[in-house]
Amino acid sequence: MSKLCSTVYEGRVFHQRLRPTKHRLSYKVFSLLLDLDELPDLHYRLKLFSYNQFNLFSFWDKDFGSGIEEPLVQYVRKILCKFGYNLSNGSIKLLCYPRIFGYVFNPLSVYYCYDSSNILRVIICEVSNTFNERHSYFIKVGHKEGQNKVFSCKKKFYVSPFMDMESTYHFHISPPSDRLTVFIDQHDDKGPLLKASFSGFSEDLSDKTLFYLLLKYPLMTVKVIGGIHWEAIRLWNKGLKIFSRPVPPQEPITLVNKHLTKTKK
Known part of the structure; x- marks a missing residue:
């Protein structure tokens, strides 16, 4: 039986708010890096994981993208073609939380x-908020081995009531390997506001690994949404200003094309 292209990353989510009040959080989590073309195969090869069907762990197309019940890989390829990328012979891998006992919320x-x-040619960062809204940032990478890139764009989508929309995201890009890192910093005209990251190390995706993760993180996806509301209460208690939610952008995808820096690992 061939080795799976999909894998697991176990690590830590970290957020640090720098202004106007300092605040930080850090949680141990795991994410799946799923080859979208491999999902039907995973459904049959893994007993604890299902595709578009209830299981201890599951992945549903409607939890992502357009939110309709179409194969997610088809949706992503259509988006790629819209922006001039025909990557029909290449793989698309998605870093996300799976449903656990039928529930998931993926902030990113x-x-x-x-x-x-x-x-690696393109990275799409799909952001979800607690109002059942999604927005994606489309990043043209053109990645070469051994390089990191930083891309920047204006914030277009409301995420937190405690963060002004008048700010800029900096996306720090690196391809997945034995270690995976995702860094997104938020700045305003006075400097850095927020640093957010996920960093983890890869493990084989197998029933054995999933069972271990179930024992270690049995309520992880509930903890994610619970943690969001708990941290909101903490911020409210610190007296942070609340910003009203604007109308979501008409375009569901923002093109990120400002390349800030390039650094060697």
């Missing part, structure tokens, strides 16, 4: 889109 889901030579 990251699509890594490769060409036929397995070179």
Whole structure:
């Protein structure tokens, strides 16, 4: 039986708010990095994981993208074509939380889109808020081995009532390997506001690994949404200003094309 392309990353989510009041949080979590073309195969090869069907762990297309019941890989390929990328022979891998006991909330889901030579060409950061809204940031990478890139764009989508929309995201890009890191910093005209990251190490995706994760993180996806509300209460108690929720942007995807820096690992 061939080795799976999908894998697991176990690690830690970290947020640090720098102004006007300092606040930080850190939680141990795990994420799946799923090859979207491999989902039907995972459904049959794993007993504890199902695709578009209830199980201890499951993945549902409607939890992502357009929110309709179409194969997610088809949706992503249509988006890629819309922005001029025909990567039909390349893989698309999604970093996300799975449903556990039928529930999930993904504040951030990251699509890594490769060409036929397995070179990372596009990253799509799909952001969800607690109002059942989604918005994606489309990043043209053109990645070369051994490099990190930082891309920047204006914040377009309301996430937190305690964060002004008049700010800018900095996306720190690196392709998944044995270690995976995702860094997103938020700035305003006075400097850094928020630093957010996920960092983890890879493990094989198997029933054995999933069972271990179930024992270690039995209510992780409930903890994610519970943690969001708990941290909101803590911020409210610190007296932070509340910003009203604007109308969501008409376009569901923002193109990120401002390249800030390039650094060697």
